[in-house]
Amino acid sequence: KNEVEQSPQNLTAQEGEFITINCSYSVGISALHWLQQHPGGGIVSLFMLSSGKKKHGRLIATINIQEKHSSLHITASHPRDSAVYICAVSGLTFGEGTQLTVNP
C-alpha cells in the first residue's frame, strides 16, 4: 500500500462537469502539493497546502490535516484540463496520479 493514495486512478468527464480528485496519506506532512502533468510535458505545481483551502481560478484545493486527506476540485471542467494530477506530500512522497480526461 502506497503511503500516498489517490482516487480515482482514471476519470473521464464531460466538459462543464465538477471534478473531484482525492488524496489520502499516511506519512508525516509539512506541506502537500497538487501537481499537474500534461502528456509529454513537464510538471506544474498547482497548489501548496499546509492547512485549509486555496482557490485559483476554477481550481480549489482543500486539506484536512486531522484526517490526512486532501481534495482537488475543478469547477466547469474544460478539455484543456485533461492531464495527470499528482498529489505530493512534503516533496518526498508522491501518489500515482489521476489521469483526467475531459471530453468536449
Next chain:
Amino acid sequence: EAGVTQFPSHSVIEKGQTVTLRCDPISGHDNLYWYRRVMGKEIKFLLHFVKESKQDESGMPNNRFLAERTGGTYSTLKVQPAELEDSGVYFCASSQGTPLANYGYTFGSGTRLTVV
C-alpha cells in the same frame, strides 16, 4: 524569470553506457531536488541539495547514480553504467528555501531516459 531547465529532454542509450543529466535551477534557489518516474509507477524522490551539499540522498537507488552540484548552481545526475530498469523520466525541481511548506517548488520539464 527563467524556469528550471533540464537537458537533454530525451536520451536513448545502450545498457552499460553512461549518461549525464543536467538541471539548471531557478537563479537564487538554494534547494534542488531530483526525482524519477518509472513507467507506470509514482514519482520517486532521489535526493535533495542545499547549495552544493547533499541534504538528503535517501532515495538514490544504488551506487550507479552519482549526483553533483559543484558551486551550488546547476546539478548533474550521472548514471554509470546504465541498466534497463533506469529508464524513466527524471525530474528536477528547485525551491528558494525550506521547508517546502513556506516556499513551494518549481519543476523542470524532465529528461526522458530510455536504456535499450
